[in-house]
Structures are given as structure tokens and as C-alpha cells.
Amino acid sequence: MTTGRAQLRQPFLFVGNHPCLDFINTQMIVRGNPTDLLGGYENLVDWLLQAHMVDKTHAVAVMTQWGHEDQEQLFEQGVMFRRTLRDMVARIVARKSIAGSAIASINHILSRCPGYPQLVYKKGGYTRQFQSQAAQKDGLLAPLAEAASDLLCSGKWSLVKKCGNPACILYFYDTTKNHTRNWCSMQLCGNRKKVAAHYQRKRNNPTLCRPGPSAGVRLS
Ligand SMILES: [Zn+2]
Incomplete structure (x- = not known):
């Protein structure tokens, strides 16, 4: 790559x-x-x-x-x-x-x-957290x-x-x-797909869609 x-x-x-x-x-x-x-x-x-x-x-x-x-x-x-x-x-x-x-x-x-696990209180509950005993370089x-x-x-x-x-x-x-998440984030990929679907529908049936913005969403 x-x-x-x-x-x-x-x-x-x-x-x-x-x-x-x-x-x-x-x-x-x-x-x-x-x-x-x-x-x-x-x-x-x-x-x-x-x-x-x-x-x-x-x-x-x-x-x-x-x-x-x-x-x-x-x-x-x-x-x-x-x-x-x-x-x-x-x-x-x-x-x-x-x-x-x-x-x-x-x-x-x-x-x-x-190392060893330790119990740590976080976000209203206990969670196990690994405590490394190794030298910094290995740990x-x-x-x-x-x-x-x-x-x-x-x-x-x-x-x-x-x-x-x-x-x-x-x-x-x-x-x-409901485990229905599809995108890494709406900002990066979700909105892009939504805008693409919107224009696809508009191309297929122009009367269904009102005039929208002319620019697509850029992937930042
Ligand atoms: Zn993505």
C-alpha cells in the first residue's frame, strides 16, 4: 500500500x-x-x-x-x-x-x-484493566x-x-x-451514500424530488 x-x-x-x-x-x-x-x-x-x-x-x-x-x-x-x-x-x-x-x-x-488485571470503576461499572509490569520498551x-x-x-x-x-x-x-450500523461514520461515508441515493432517485423520477443542492458531499 x-x-x-x-x-x-x-x-x-x-x-x-x-x-x-x-x-x-x-x-x-x-x-x-x-x-x-x-x-x-x-x-x-x-x-x-x-x-x-x-x-x-x-x-x-x-x-x-x-x-x-x-x-x-x-x-x-x-x-x-x-x-x-x-x-x-x-x-x-x-x-x-x-x-x-x-x-x-x-x-x-x-x-x-x-502484568496483572485490575478492577477499575468506569462509566458506572467495573471493568478489568491490564497493568503491565514489563520494562517500558516491552510493555x-x-x-x-x-x-x-x-x-x-x-x-x-x-x-x-x-x-x-x-x-x-x-x-x-x-x-x-439493532446492529444496523453500516458506515464508519455518517460524515465520512454515510452522508455520501445518502446523497448518491438521493440523486439516483431524482434521475429515475425527477418529479419525486424537489430541487436540492448542486454540490455533492466531499469526503474529508
Ligand atoms: Zn467508511
């Missing part, structure tokens, strides 16, 4: 309803061009920070105290793990069995990150491996969906009441 230019501070999308899917969604299509929001380790650390998977102290330590080689290694591992997760999720959506290599990757990261991707294992063990696979726009590569976990 070719990539667009990544900025130092990215406006990441969090529309996946699951951290594992949000991480995969750092690859997207923007105006028809495959774009990777992770252009370097700075973007990866920034994403982990925005996803609340690393605290600010650790993020600052990676950016200011780690050597360049360690930073690049973290980035390579992160991007490789994202590729593994994208393939895993594509298989879930296609109702195919999960590749053994994906399970091995998740287990590898988990095995290097000893940074652990929350992502935990999220992936949570999706495989506790998630309902039929609710993992790809956006209904064939030109879009974003995934989401459908938490709507």
Missing part, C-alpha cells in the same frame, strides 16, 4: 468502538488515496496517548529519552502488528478462521509483558495485544464490520441497538 505524507500531530479517527479496530483504522482512504496516519514512531506514540494506552509520562520518555534505534524498532513492531491485526479482522469479517500466525503474534507480545504494545485478545475472546465476531462503502477500508464494532 502506498502511503500519503503523515504529519507530526495527526487528527486520528476513533470511530471503531474498539481500540483494536481504531488502531487498524490508522490506515484509511482519503480522497481516493491510501493514506497511513502512522508515518513514524512519533505518530505511533501520539496514537497510543490519544487512545489512552500509554500515559503522558511514558510517552514523553519515549520521545525524549529513548535512543533512535529503539524508537524505530518500536515503530516497526507497531506497524507489523497492525498488519497482523488488519488481516485478523478481515478474516473475522469474511467468516474465515484466524491465522495461527496472528495468535502467535498476540501471544508473543503478551508473553513479553507480564508499550501490550495494551494493543490485550485489546486484540479481548476482541477474540469477549467480542461478538458478527458485530465486527467493515464500512459499507466499498471504497473505504475502515472497520467498526457495531454497538447499535
Whole structure:
């Protein structure tokens, strides 16, 4: 996949309803061009920070105290793990069995990150949160491996969906009441399809539709 230019501070999308899917969604299509929001380790650390998977102290330590080689290694591992997760999720959506290599990757990261679950009170209830005891360098991707294992063990696979726009590569976990969500977001793909359907109806039967706006909705 070719990539667009990544900025130092990215406006990441969090529309996946699951951290594992949000991480995969750092690859997207923007105006028809495959774009990777992770252009370097700075973007990866920034994403982990925005996803609340690393605290600010650790993020600052990676950016200011780690050597360049360690930073690049973290980035390579992160991007490789994202590729593994994208393939895993594509298989879930296609109702195919999960590749053994994906399970091995998740287990590898988990095995290097000893820790323990803790109960945390959040949004009116208790939730389990993984506390890593590993050294910082081994522990940074652990929350992502935990999220992936949570999706495989506790998630309902039929609710993992790809956006209904064939030109879009974003995934989401459908938490709507009747599980009828089709789009990554109304703003990005839903409205686009609605406008297209509107003009299709208008073409088929002009008397049914009143005059509307002449411009279509742009994919931002
Ligand atoms: Zn979409």
C-alpha cells in the first residue's frame, strides 16, 4: 500500500468502538488515496496517548529519552502488528478462521509483558484493566495485544464490520441497538451514500424530488 505524507500531530479517527479496530483504522482512504496516519514512531506514540494506552509520562520518555534505534524498532513492531491485526479482522469479517500466525503474534507480545488485571470503576461499572509490569520498551504494545485478545475472546465476531462503502477500508464494532450500523461514520461515508441515493432517485423520477443542492458531499 502506498502511503500519503503523515504529519507530526495527526487528527486520528476513533470511530471503531474498539481500540483494536481504531488502531487498524490508522490506515484509511482519503480522497481516493491510501493514506497511513502512522508515518513514524512519533505518530505511533501520539496514537497510543490519544487512545489512552500509554500515559503522558511514558510517552514523553519515549520521545525524549529513548535512543533512535529503539524508537524505530518500536515503530516497526507497531506497524507489523497492525498488519497482523488488519488481516485478523478481515478474516473475522469474511467468516474465515484466524491465522495461527496472528495468535502467535498476540501471544508473543503478551508473553513479553507480564502484568496483572485490575478492577477499575468506569462509566458506572467495573471493568478489568491490564497493568503491565514489563520494562517500558516491552510493555508499550501490550495494551494493543490485550485489546486484540479481548476482541477474540469477549467480542461478538458478527458485530465486527467493515464500512459499507466499498471504497473505504475502515472497520467498526457495531454497538447499535439493532446492529444496523453500516458506515464508519455518517460524515465520512454515510452522508455520501445518502446523497448518491438521493440523486439516483431524482434521475429515475425527477418529479419525486424537489430541487436540492448542486454540490455533492466531499469526503474529508
Ligand atoms: Zn467508511
